[in-house]
Amino acid sequence: MASLLCLFFLSSLALIDHRHRQAFQSLFGPTFKSLPSRRRYTSSMPNHEGIGSMEASLERARANIRRAVRIQGYISQKEQSFIPRGEIYRNAYAFHQSYIEMEKRLKVWTYREGERPIYHDGPFSLMYSIEGHIIDELENSNSTFIAARPDQANVFFLPFSITNILRYVYRPFIASMIPLQTCTTDYVKLILNKHPYWNRSDGADHFMVACHDWGPYVSYGNPKLFKNFIRILCNANSSEGFHPDRDATLPELQIHDRRLSPPDEEEEPPPKRPILAFFAGGEHGHIRTLLLRHWKDKDEEVQVHEYLPKGVNYHATMRKARFCLCPSGAGDGRDDDDEEKGTMREMEEEAFGVVVVGWGGEGFGLVGEDILRRMVDGGLCGGGGGSGDGGWRYEVASPRIDESLYAGCVPVILSINFVLPLSDVLDWSKFSVSIPVERIPDIKTILQSITDEEYARLRSGVMQARKHFVLNRPAKSYDVIHMVLHSLWLRRLNVRLPY
Numbered sequence: 001m002a003s004l005l006c007l008f009f010l011s012s013l014a015l016i017d018h019r020h021r022q023a024f025q026s027l028f029g030p031t032f033k034s035l036p037s038r039r040r041y042t043s044s045m046p047n048h049e050g051i052g053s054m055e056a057s058l059e060r061a062r063a064n065i066r067r068a069v070r071i072q073g074y075i076s077q078k079e080q081s082f083i084p085r086g087e088i089y090r091n092a093y094a095f096h097q098s099y100i101e102m103e104k105r106l107k108v109w110t111y112r113e114g115e116r117p118i119y120h121d122g123p124f125s126l127m128y129s130i131e132g133h134i135i136d137e138l139e140n141s142n143s144t145f146i147a148a149r150p151d152q153a154n155v156f157f158l159p160f161s162i163t164n165i166l167r168y169v170y171r172p173f174i175a176s177m178i179p180l181q182t183c184t185t186d187y188v189k190l191i192l193n194k195h196p197y198w199n200r201s202d203g204a205d206h207f208m209v210a211c212h213d214w215g216p217y218v219s220y221g222n223p224k225l226f227k228n229f230i231r232i233l234c235n236a237n238s239s240e241g242f243h244p245d246r247d248a249t250l251p252e253l254q255i256h257d258r259r260l261s262p263p264d265e266e267e268e269p270p271p272k273r274p275i276l277a278f279f280a281g282g283e284h285g286h287i288r289t290l291l292l293r294h295w296k297d298k299d300e301e302v303q304v305h306e307y308l309p310k311g312v313n314y315h316a317t318m319r320k321a322r323f324c325l326c327p328s329g330a331g332d333g334r335d336d337d338d339e340e341k342g343t344m345r346e347m348e349e350e351a352f353g354v355v356v357v358g359w360g361g362e363g364f365g366l367v368g369e370d371i372l373r374r375m376v377d378g379g380l381c382g383g384g385g386g387s388g389d390g391g392w393r394y395e396v397a398s399p400r401i402d403e404s405l406y407a408g409c410v411p412v413i414l415s416i417n418f419v420l421p422l423s424d425v426l427d428w429s430k431f432s433v434s435i436p437v438e439r440i441p442d443i444k445t446i447l448q449s450i451t452d453e454e455y456a457r458l459r460s461g462v463m464q465a466r467k468h469f470v471l472n473r474p475a476k477s478y479d480v481i482h483m484v485l486h487s488l489w490l491r492r493l494n495v496r497l498p499y
């Protein structure tokens with residue numbers, strides 16, 4: 001009887017009480033002062049005897065962050081190479097302290113189960129490449145965030161690549177979510193049966209990373225299993241099951257030939273930017289349809305193209321524009337040379353998940369029938385589970401946002417319910433403009449009404465913010481990979497677990 005009670009007690013603690021899920025990132029907002037007082041905050045915690053040493057460490061991190069916010073200052077004595085300051089941060093003190101705490105305490109364990117290339121591998125180039133780079137950083141680098149042993153970890157990574165599942169399992173391509181859901185659900189079931197960690201938290205300290213549009217569908221087939229699971233997704237549409245307190249947005253980056261950092265050519269300063277607004281890209285998604293219908297090849301100042309005219313360079317044009325239009329939807333408009341044309345075809349194929357047998361040559365031999373067979377025998381990608389077709393939707397993210405920051409061009413966000421990347425920390429209104437989709441016809445008047453003074457502020461915000469969108473391998477402090485880990489860290493701080 002006693003042991004039964006004990007079991008019940010443990011399992012009920014392990015369940016996340018959603019009413020008490022702390023939106024820890026709300027600390028970063030200007031509304032912090034109206035948050036519950038410290039006393040109330042403490043009383044909503046499970047009693048201290050229920051907290052293990054891992055949680056105690058996170059509790060200290062939470063307290064330090066709250067303290068930095070309270071005193072509006074920096075409490076760390078440590079010499080810092082970079083201190084976030086300025087209005088692009090929702091709360092620079094909270095962020096700075098939180099980042100320091102993360103460096104001290106965040107430890108990620110990556111499960112070893114599964115075979116490449118579906119697991120432990122991902123794309124390194126093109127639009128979804130951030131998927132592969134994060135998997136690689138967490139598995140094959142000397143990152144200090146990697147836990148040496150699983151019992152030292154406070155978060156657990158499920159290293160499947162949605163892009164690779166689409167590439168290698170969908171042959172021939174079918175518009176069904178079932179194989180995708182099977183590969184991922186089976187993986188969870190495998191690790192949940194083999195290791196104690198998933199059950200201990202009911203998945204709340206476990207996460208995935210996906211840039212492919214289909215990332216969100218992973219959890220549609222089994223909502224109960226994935227209820228607490230942290231999903232870091234490029235396709236972050238808050239009307240399609242993305243919960244900003246639990247999930248985080250992954251910045252979508254366009255990487256060519258494994259070149260990582262932004263082009264370091266000096267971008268044009270504001271006076272030399274003769275184009276008011278620029279966009280080039282395919283008609284991918286309904287927002288782009290609207291944009292192209294109103295503006296395609298119609299205006300000298302608002303330059304909107306489906307495909308770039310011959311001889312016009314995409315990045316160079318971005319560097320000449322004051323504003324870069326970033327409508328939701330992937331697919332790219334650069335068409336200035338053959339190499340890029342080829343890239344473009346691949347990107348569209350990836351974007352649509354269209355995988356044709358034999359496409360691309362190399363790579364297709366990688367998942368031979370033997371590997372797939374072994375996966376199925378090993379309980380992966382084979383069983384039932386998963387259900388239905390989620391319906392066809394376009395993604396909300398676009399690599400253009402990052403490209404525009406790299407080019408020193410102020411992004412204009414044209415989207416519906418897109419949760420902007422790193423918006424837990426960054427105040428996008430200080431370095432971008434959001435125009436509601438209904439006002440697409442007014443783009444020109446809206447952008448023209450922004451004064452030179454306002455523009456200079458937005459642009460200086462762009463120059464500050466882009467540091468956080470640069471991809472380095474190995475990752476560096478405050479770059480995009482570490483910022484994504486920081487988003488993860490905040491989601492982890494949102495829950496209290498009894499270990």
Ligand SMILES: *[C@@H]1O[C@H](CO)[C@@H](O)[C@H](O)[C@H]1NC(C)=O
Nearest residue numbers: 136139140141142143473474
């Ligand atoms: C990790 O560090 C070791 C020792 O310094 C070095 O030999 C190795 O190349 C590093 N690995 C990576 C992936 O950077």
Ligand SMILES: *[C@@H]1O[C@H](CO)[C@@H](O)[C@H](O)[C@H]1NC(C)=O
Nearest residue numbers: 192193194195196197198199
């Ligand atoms: C975790 O829970 C599931 C479902 O209750 C159970 O089947 C599984 O054996 C448990 N895993 C471990 C490692 O005990």
Ligand SMILES: *[C@@H]1O[C@H](CO)[C@@H](O)[C@H](O)[C@H]1NC(C)=O
Nearest residue numbers: 237239240328396415416417
């Ligand atoms: C986000 O999802 C909603 C609901 O499905 C949809 O109406 C909206 O257009 C989506 N946003 C984008 C940019 O596709």
